Every structure is written in C-alpha cells, then in structure tokens.
Amino acid sequence: MAGTLPLSDEENARVASYIDEFSNQFLKEPVRRYECIYRSHAFDDTRSVVILHTTVQAFALKIDTQSPDTGRLNNEYDLLVELYEYFDGNETSRVVRPVYLSPGGAFLVTEYINRPTAVDLIYNSKDDDQVAQVYRRAGSWLNDLHSRNPPVRYAFRPRWMTDSLKELMTAVPNKIANQSRTMVNLMLSEGTRLKGTEDLRVFSHGDYHGQNLIVGQGKTIGLDFTEARDKLAVYDIVDFLKADIFRNGGAAGVDRSGILKRNKDMFFRLYRHPVNVEVLDYCLRGRLLKDWLALWRNDHECSEFEKDKRQRLGDRLQVAFQHR
Secondary structure (H helix, E strand, C coil): CCECCCCHHHHHHHHHHHHHHHHHHCCCCCCCCEEEEECCCCCCCCCCEEECCCCEEEEEEEEEEEHHHHHHHHHHHHHHHHHHHHHHCCCCCCCCCCCEEECCCCEEEEEECCCCCCCHHHHHHCCCCHHHHHHHHHHHHHHHHHHHCCCCEEHHHHHHHHHHHHHEEEECHHHHHHHHHHHHHHHHHHHHCCCEEEEEEEEECCCCCCCEEECCCCCEEECCCCCEEEEHHHHHHHHHHHHHHHHCCCHHHHHCCEEEECCCCHHHHHHHCCCCCCHHHHHHHHHHHHHHHHHCCCCCCCCHHHHHHHHHEEEEEEEHHHHH
C-alpha cells in the first residue's frame, strides 16, 4: 500500500482550502486528518492525491493545479459519472464512485477504497495462485470496459515504437547499444511486416497499469481515467501485463512476448475481445525493450528499485528474443 509523502507549507495550505470547500459543499462531519499518498513524477509540483479521513469514511482528493486551464479533471469527473452508471449492475467490475468536483476545476473527490492495488499483489505476493487470480480479474475488468462502445477495425502503426527505440539507442552507453542492437533491429523489421495489420480499436483506459486497479472484496475497481480515449485494445493490455516482470519464473514459463505464460493465459480467461496476437506480442516485447533502454539512459540515475527492474527486464528480454 502507498506510504505518506511530505507536503510543503504551500501545499498544506492549498489542501486545507480544498478541504474547507469540500466540507462546506458536501460533508456533514469534519475531516480529522489527511495524508498525501501520491505525487506525479512528471508533474510533482501540480498533481497529487491526498486521502481525507473523517470518523466514519475516507475520500481521495485528486489535485491538478493546472486543471482550471486544461479542463483535465473536469473531463475525468464527467467520464467517471458516465462510467459509474455504465458499470451499475455489473457483479464483478466497477469504477470508483465520483463524489465532488470543485467548480474551480483544481480538484475532484472520489470514494477511497482501502484495498490493495493489482501492483501491490503482483509485486509483493508470495502466492502465485493469488497473483494468477489478479490477472484473471484484470482481464475481466478490461473486457467490460472495452465493451462500452462497439469496436472498430484499425490499422496498426508501429512508428511510435520504432522511432522511440531508435532514439533510445543514441542515449545509452555504447555497451548497452551494442548489446541491444539485434533486438532493436528485429523490432524494426517486424514492425515493417506488421504495419497496416488490422486490429481492434476500442474505448480504452489509456493508463491501465496495476496501480489503477483496486482488488476489492468481490469487485475489481478501476480509477484514474485522465488518459482515456479510443485506441488499439492491445495498448491497455500491454500496460497491465508488463508488470509481470516482477514475478519470478523460469525461462520455460516465459513466452515470446516476455510474459509468463500462466499469467498471460489467466488474463485472457475472461478478456474475450479478439485482438491480434502477433501485434500484442510485438507491442509487449517492444514495451519491455523500451523500458529497459530508458533505465540505461546516460542522463538517468537509477534508484535501487529501478536497478532491480532493469535487471528483471534484461532477463525477460533475453528469453523473449530467443523465441523470436
């Protein structure tokens, strides 16, 4: 579960003003305490999540100080309202309940669910069977979301992948560039072959990593829809499956995508939209390769967690590209 992050005096004052507004407009009881559990890496000065605790319930206050100009949180709140209604009556899937949107647009409030996220379990659980069920539930939830609108056929365009791989090759030490050259060249040639392949385009979460999925008691709950839009279904699947590198497993258990076969199979037990498997495996290997190269950038200093992640990515890539 997430830890508490420090807030500056300015941030504390801002949160206090947001709490006053929320309390005056919605709450019938005081907020006893609050804690920051998330701060954006890319927008650390403007985007964060603070948990508000009353005597009987808790709320997640999501902040984006630039949202009054961009409309980012307004759009997410409107979508949450629609999705909450869309999932109404679904026995296994839902989204967090929207509670309040500030008229100024700088913050929104949802219910807070004190349950582990999918990433909490994938990273930390010692029970492979429990993790397999997380993958099954994640596939089921995404299947339901991707069913919101009728899918359309859309041509796969790999240029975003191949261009970023070529750019990353120029930003890593020569040793890593040489070590990865065969993998990158294979991705370039396979991208040329797959260009134009038709696959499913659907309404997508847009940022479907395991921290945005809560494993509740009986229901799986999605959150954070600021990146939601129509795109190829495989991209949401890749965003979730790539966390599998943190599960231990022998090379025999890994398929050509770089993912453990068991967990991948469990995801597709209840995800039933007919995605193109070649495109999916290509995008998975490409994402793992991109993430590995990004952690070797000359201008990036890895934390201990990232060093472990880099090693795990390298190990999986060796197996994935042996399959070809």
